[in-house]
Amino acid sequence: MHERVIFLDKSACFSGHREANFDKDCTEADGILSARLANAIKAAYDNGFRRFYSGMARGFDIIAAEAVLHEKKTRSPDISLICAIPFEGQEDAWDRSWRKRYDKILREADDKIVLNEKYITGCYHERNRYLVDNSQLLICFYAGKSGGTRHTYEYALKKGLEIVNIWEELS
Numbered sequence: 201m202h203e204r205v206i207f208l209d210k211s212a213c214f215s216g217h218r219e220a221n222f223d224k225d226c227t228e229a230d231g232i233l234s235a236r237l238a239n240a241i242k243a244a245y246d247n248g249f250r251r252f253y254s255g256m257a258r259g260f261d262i263i264a265a266e267a268v269l270h271e272k273k274t275r276s277p278d279i280s281l282i283c284a285i286p287f288e289g290q291e292d293a294w295d296r297s298w299r300k301r302y303d304k305i306l307r308e309a310d311d312k313i314v315l316n317e318k319y320i321t322g323c324y325h326e327r328n329r330y331l332v333d334n335s336q337l338l339i340c341f342y343a344g345k346s347g348g349t350r351h352t353y354e355y356a357l358k359k360g361l362e363i364v365n366i367w368e369e370l371s
Contacts, residue, residue: 212244213253213284213331215352216260216341216366233341236366237267240339243364245276253331256283256290256305257324257348258298260341265305280310286327287316328352332359343367 241252241264254265265281272279283306291302306312315330316323328348332338338356342349342365356363 210249211251211335212249212337213335214264218259282311283309285314286323287319337362339364341366
């Protein structure tokens with residue numbers, strides 16, 4: 201008699217530097233970054249992760265959300281993407297290309313959670329804690345720089361999340 205393996209519905213989240221904080225080496229390694237991110241998502245899927253949270257900031261968050269949607273379309277239709285947005289209208293000041301990507305992701309995502317009606321002090325940290333508190337895995341692009349990604353990384357360590365740091369794999 202064969203035992204059936206049933207995975208728990210595990211969740212992963214993303215955190216990484218915004219596009220302005222990518223250094224020259226990261227820009228030049230964009231293809232490698234995308235491949236490592238895709239591999240991290242596939243590995244998470246193979247280990248029972250089905251729900252993926254993106255904080256929907258410019259840069260790594262949006263790139264990661266697009267990678268999840270690509271994985272969903274090409275290999276794993278049971279993946280879900282949840283967009284955790286710190287406040288309504290966060291994208292209003294962005295340039296057109298980032299807003300276009302953002303809007304496309306929101307149309308294709310499985311769920312959208314808006315944590316605040318408008319910007320309030322601390323809303324980005326609130327969003328980052330929400331991501332970690334609802335996940336067992338953090339897939340990040342953390343180069344050791346100060347900022348929101350550092351706080352998220354340290355909070356995930358404190359909460360005992362498994363962490364896959366794409367930046368360490370590139371360096």
